[in-house]
Amino acid sequence: xxxxxxxxxxxxxxxxGPRDGDGVPLVFIHGWTANRHRWDHQxxxxxxxxxxxxxxxxxxxxxxGAGVRTVAExxxxxxxxxxxxxxxxxxxxxxSMGGMIAQTITLDHPERVERLxxxxxxxxxTYSRGRGLLMAASTLVPYKLFVxxxxxxxxxxxxxxxxxxxxxxxxxxxxxxxxxxxxGAMRAFDVLDRVGEIRIPxxxxxxxxxxxxxxxxxxxxxxxxxxxxxxxxxxxxxxPVEKPAELTAALDRFLIxxxx
Numbered sequence: 001x002x003x004x005x006x007x008x009x010x011x012x013x014x015x016x017g018p019r020d021g022d023g024v025p026l027v028f029i030h031g032w033t034a035n036r037h038r039w040d041h042q043x044x045x046x047x048x049x050x051x052x053x054x055x056x057x058x059x060x061x062x063x064x065g066a067g068v069r070t071v072a073e074x075x076x077x078x079x080x081x082x083x084x085x086x087x088x089x090x091x092x093x094x095x096s097m098g099g100m101i102a103q104t105i106t107l108d109h110p111e112r113v114e115r116l117x118x119x120x121x122x123x124x125x126t127y128s129r130g131r132g133l134l135m136a137a138s139t140l141v142p143y144k145l146f147v148x149x150x151x152x153x154x155x156x157x158x159x160x161x162x163x164x165x166x167x168x169x170x171x172x173x174x175x176x177x178x179x180x181x182x183x184g185a186m187r188a189f190d191v192l193d194r195v196g197e198i199r200i201p202x203x204x205x206x207x208x209x210x211x212x213x214x215x216x217x218x219x220x221x222x223x224x225x226x227x228x229x230x231x232x233x234x235x236x237x238x239x240p241v242e243k244p245a246e247l248t249a250a251l252d253r254f255l256i257x258x259x260x
Contacts, residue, residue: 034171084167204230
């Protein structure tokens, strides 16, 4: 896989699909403790039609590097990759923390974003009591147990255990330092008062059973961004894994007006 050296990190990425394809490139940004393979279904589908880019954020997946303290710094990494690939404008699709990165890029560099899709993401981090207790206990329990508990909570009840176990394994490979530092970065993230500035077509798509970033928090964002399209899917927080075909279909419908 190709890599890009950025500020002490080697970012692994995929860049597939026709350069003269259907519309501007799609850029997929994964969430906290995940990796670029969360987007396998979307990558396979959309790369047949247009250029599609995805990356492992620093410290995740096959990317090295640590030390990032804010969501804005992660956004800088993504922009560096787009500059390297000579992508001036793109459709950003971000899941969870990846959606926070996408919001940051959209608000700070609106000229770089054609459309915005936020999957199970919010504009102001507010943790439930249960999530707060889990994070507080993170220093008292083995790291792998903490990761397993966090990922299990992310899925809607009844999801196949093999897929949950695969996500736990991938997340447990993310260094503890990276996980805990970026937890602090997400906790500090707050652009709710700015989302009304977003003037491009926006899709907010969320799992009905999401208890990591509850639906009511996304709806608070939707209220502040009244022109956004909202779609609710019968899933938990891990929409790209739980309902990949439904997510791809929703993206396809949202992108149709942008073609040509």
